[in-house]
Amino acid sequence: EPEVTQTPSHQVTQMGQEVILRCVPISNHLYFYWYRQILGQKVEFLVSFYNNEISEKSEIFDDQFSVERPDGSNFTLKIRSTKLEDSAMYFCASSVSRIFGVEAFFGQGTRLTVV
Amino acid sequence: GQQLNQSPQSMFIQEGEDVSMNCTSSSIFNTWLWYKQDPGEGPVLLIALYKAGELTSNGRLTAQFGITRKDSFLNISASIPSDVGIYFCAGQTNSGYALNFGKGTSLLVTP
Numbered sequence: 001e002p003e004v005t006q007t008p009s010h011q012v013t014q015m016g017q018e019v020i021l022r023c024v025p026i027s028n029h030l031y032f033y034w035y036r037q038i039l040g041q042k043v044e045f046l047v048s049f050y051n052n053e054i055s056e057k058s059e060i061f062d063d064q065f066s067v068e069r070p071d072g073s074n075f076t077l078k079i080r081s082t083k084l085e086d087s088a089m090y091f092c093a094s095s096v097s098r099i100f101g102v103e104a105f106f107g108q109g110t111r112l113t114v115v
Numbered sequence: 116g117q118q119l120n121q122s123p124q125s126m127f128i129q130e131g132e133d134v135s136m137n138c139t140s141s142s143i144f145n146t147w148l149w150y151k152q153d154p155g156e157g158p159v160l161l162i163a164l165y166k167a168g169e170l171t172s173n174g175r176l177t178a179q180f181g182i183t184r185k186d187s188f189l190n191i192s193a194s195i196p197s198d199v200g201i202y203f204c205a206g207q208t209n210s211g212y213a214l215n216f217g218k219g220t221s222l223l224v225t226p
Contacts, residue, residue, distance in 0.1 A: 004157075031212065042219060043158060043203060048212035056212040091157050102146050102207055104214060106157035 002026040004107035006092050012113045013082050021077045021110045023092030032075045033093040033104060034067065036060070043091065049075065082114045117142040121204055121217030128194055129225050136202060136220040137188040144206030147180050147187040148214065152201045161202075162189070194224050 005024045013019050025032050034046040047057040049067055066078045075094075079086055089111050093104040121138045128134060138147070146165055150158035162173050164180035164187060171178055177190045187206075191198055201221050205214040 033212070033214075035214075043205075043214075043216040045213035045215070050212070058213065093157075103148060103160050103163045105160060106150075109155075109157050111155075 002028075004092055004094055004105055006090075006107035006110050008110060009108065010111045010113070012115060015084060015114055016081050019079050019082055019112065021079075021090050021092075021112070023075045023077075023107055024073050025075055025092065025094030026105060027073070029094035029096055029105075031055075031095045031097065031104075032067075032069070033095075034077045035091045035093060035106075036088040037091065037109075038088045046077070046090075079112075082112075084114050087112055087114045117144075117206065117208070117215045119204060119206060119215055119217040121220055123220060124218070125221040125223070127223045127225070130195060132194055134191040134194055134198075134222060135188060136204075136222075137186060138204035138206070138217050139186040140206060140215075141185065142206075142208065143184045144215075145184070145209040146207040147178070148205045148207070149176075149178050149187070149189045150203045150205060150216075152203060152219070154200075158203060191222075194222075196224050196226055198222060199224050 007022045032049045035043050037043045045058050047061045048055045064080045068076050089109045091109045092107045095104045148163050149161045152158045162178040167184045169180040175192045201219040203219045204217040
């Protein structure tokens, strides 16, 4: 069964460092998303990406964050200068469409720990 | 994002019991989704609902999209130990791309 894959599964970084989280969405999906989940809390939307541009972003997704689809298969989230409060589980998701078929399929997540 | 109120926060039940949890919102949603999350894993989609009043089943799971479009419930019948996990509701409006998640219902099932 097709699935969203994320690498790495766990990333430890020093405060102020840049990190890139990588995702391979399901191949026939057109909409891509990043969500994050701080330990013990709900899943929060960061950004959606369609047709090679950001279609929606939340207040969390400030200038420190960027997304890119560098080739036909990968979708990345970059955090330029990590802060302690960026420590969370980051989930990539993809869906066929925004309305019907909006069901987003999530990856296993990358646990980011900023020290 | 819109606030979703999910209840109960946690449930501790015996195997074989039925379970019900719900989500309410002050905003209208056009889509309701229910996900299950196991520890350290990503959310896994259980059921998607697209029409007000829609009742959909997936095995022992049944979910309904409220008539007002501001609420949804999920029922699990004859619970088993592998039902343990956190269940999240998520809603999407017609104008946005984001899924707005509830805070989750933690389910524990004892044999």
